[in-house]
Amino acid sequence: MANMTPVKTPMPNQDPEVRAHNFEEVALGYTEEMAQQEAARCLNCKNPRCVQGCPVNVRIPEFIQKVVEGDYEAAYQIITSTNALPAISGRVCPQESQCESKCVRGVKGEPVGIGRLERFVADWHRTHSTEKPAKPESNGHKVAVVGSGPSSLTCASDLAKQGYQVTIFEAFHTAGGVLVYGIPEFRLPKAIVQGEVDNLKALGVEVMTDMVIGKVLSIDELMEDMGFEAVFIGTGAGLPRFMNIPGEGYAGVCSANEYLTRTNLMKAYLSEYDTPQLKSKAVAVVGGGNVAMDACRCAMRLGADKVYIVYRRSMEEMPARNEEIEHAQEEGIDFRLLCNPVEILGDEKGHVCGIKCIQMALGEPDASGRRRPVEVPGSEFVLDVDTVVMALGTSPNPLIRSTTPGLEANKRGCLVVGEDEVSTTREGVFAGGDAVTGAATVILAMGAGKKAAAAIDRYIKSK
Numbered sequence: 330m331a332n333m334t335p336v337k338t339p340m341p342n343q344d345p346e347v348r349a350h351n352f353e354e355v356a357l358g359y360t361e362e363m364a365q366q367e368a369a370r371c372l373n374c375k376n377p378r379c380v381q382g383c384p385v386n387v388r389i390p391e392f393i394q395k396v397v398e399g400d401y402e403a404a405y406q407i408i409t410s411t412n413a414l415p416a417i418s419g420r421v422c423p424q425e426s427q428c429e430s431k432c433v434r435g436v437k438g439e440p441v442g443i444g445r446l447e448r449f450v451a452d453w454h455r456t457h458s459t460e461k462p463a464k465p466e467s468n469g470h471k472v473a474v475v476g477s478g479p480s481s482l483t484c485a486s487d488l489a490k491q492g493y494q495v496t497i498f499e500a501f502h503t504a505g506g507v508l509v510y511g512i513p514e515f516r517l518p519k520a521i522v523q524g525e526v527d528n529l530k531a532l533g534v535e536v537m538t539d540m541v542i543g544k545v546l547s548i549d550e551l552m553e554d555m556g557f558e559a560v561f562i563g564t565g566a567g568l569p570r571f572m573n574i575p576g577e578g579y580a581g582v583c584s585a586n587e588y589l590t591r592t593n594l595m596k597a598y599l600s601e602y603d604t605p606q607l608k609s610k611a612v613a614v615v616g617g618g619n620v621a622m623d624a625c626r627c628a629m630r631l632g633a634d635k636v637y638i639v640y641r642r643s644m645e646e647m648p649a650r651n652e653e654i655e656h657a658q659e660e661g662i663d664f665r666l667l668c669n670p671v672e673i674l675g676d677e678k679g680h681v682c683g684i685k686c687i688q689m690a691l692g693e694p695d696a697s698g699r700r701r702p703v704e705v706p707g708s709e710f711v712l713d714v715d716t717v718v719m720a721l722g723t724s725p726n727p728l729i730r731s732t733t734p735g736l737e738a739n740k741r742g743c744l745v746v747g748e749d750e751v752s753t754t755r756e757g758v759f760a761g762g763d764a765v766t767g768a769a770t771v772i773l774a775m776g777a778g779k780k781a782a783a784a785i786d787r788y789i790k791s792k
């Protein structure tokens with residue numbers, strides 16, 4: 330019998346007052362009983378629209394029925410037949426705008442908590458199964474994967490399962506891309522990402538870190554000297570934007586990428602790590618996306634007394650996930666909406682001592698369909714802060730395209746791809762994820778990695 334309760338089974342969370350001062354995971358995950366209760370809300374539709382809403386087409390009602398039956402391992406096998414990273418997507422996917430937005434239960438109440446169930450199943454498997462994936466027999470073909478974010482991990486996994494000898498080349502000292510250097514531990518524990526990388530290694534994938542392709546080796550060298558028959562570029566969009574306002578050169582101004590990398594990848598929050606990080610009393614994070622939410626919540630956990638979000642539009646236009654905004658509010662972040670920085674103020678030592686902002690009002694919709702913010706004359710005010718973190722979006726780093734002849738990029742610096750969405754303008758070179766789309770989402774990057782693996786397989790077999 331279906332559970333017709335109109336609301337999702339609530340996710341247990343750490344208490345906001347406690348969690349605002351630690352880096353442990355905020356969402357604690359469903360118990361078996363909660364998972365059963367939530368799974369029973371699924372109507373097992375004949376024409377499941379939720380599956381169409383998932384960029385990697387997870388067979389959602391099928392896995393949920395296995396949860397109802399208590400066969401969690403079967404549920405895991407169904408999910409992983411199309412999604413290589415369920416513990417990750419179950420935690421960070423914007424389900425509300427994908428699978429859950431299509432759920433029929435969402436018409437008269439809340440949709441089924443598909444992401445929460447996916448996370449439950451993946452965590453159940455992780456804690457109950459010690460089996461590593463078996464290494465498939467080699468088909469003798471070599472493929473290089475540049476970068477190790479979700480697009481690359483998915484592409485490498487799909488290729489390795491078909492017997493390809495895959496080598497990942499990652500610029501940082503740890504594999505995982507934004508999953509390890511951007512998204513904080515309290516949303517996505519790094520041990521989970523490491524577990525996925527270990528699974529890839531068990532499949533025979535070699536992971537080479539500290540390898541900046543375009544500097545240490547070029548794509549040409551990978552293909553011509555090292556015998557890789559195809560290359561996948563999944564180098565993401567890690568180049569930060571700034572506002573170009575006066576004062577951005579003061580000490581204490583940094584990009585969200587740098588702030589988050591020092592905090593997460595370089596573990597600045599652990600005393601045994603000697604990572605230099607801004608020790609701030611008051612922080613302004615400029616922006617309204619997920620990156621801004623992660624940066625402000627890290628600032629609070631690193632010990633700031635006051636943390637502001639400075640965003641030039643209203644709450645309605647804020648691009649961050651609702652859940653992230655709510656969590657930030659619960660943790661005491663001060664949201665200054667309709668507010669735009671015009672200058673960063675510095676003291677006599679050249680350190681940030683404030684951020685001058687101007688109040689905004691919403692005008693007519695712009696090209697993005699969102700109402701354009703316009704300045705309210707004479708409404709300037711100053712927030713006393715010693716740190717400003719810019720979370721204004723990112724674009725792909727130009728290193729690879731500038732060192733690879735024949736590889737074209739568009740005006741935004743994103744690699745140009747063909748109709749199949751993954752073939753670049755250079756033969757044998759494929760690309761996907763943020764390097765192609767600009768900053769997007771984990772699941773879209775995974776979908777692109779999957780498409781690229783299929784295209785690489787077709788390409789190599791057709792040679």
Ligand SMILES: Cc1cc2nc3c(=O)[nH]c(=O)nc-3n(C[C@H](O)[C@H](O)[C@H](O)COP(=O)(O)OP(=O)(O)OC[C@H]3O[C@@H](n4cnc5c(N)ncnc54)[C@H](O)[C@@H]3O)c2cc1C
Pocket residue numbers: 421422423475476477478479480481498499500501505506507508511512540541542543563564565566567589619620623726728729761762763764768769770771772774
């Ligand atoms: C702070 C933050 C929070 C986010 N939160 C969410 C969220 O909650 N949900 C969601 O769906 N999405 C979120 N995103 C977006 C999501 O993480 C990205 O869309 C996704 O990671 C893109 O995957 P990717 O594989 O294209 O690249 P990335 O994850 O960016 O990985 C690229 C990798 O390539 C490496 N690299 C770059 N250049 C080179 C080179 N020349 N040689 C070798 N290696 C190189 C980089 O070091 C990096 O490890 C967030 C992004 C950020 C920054």
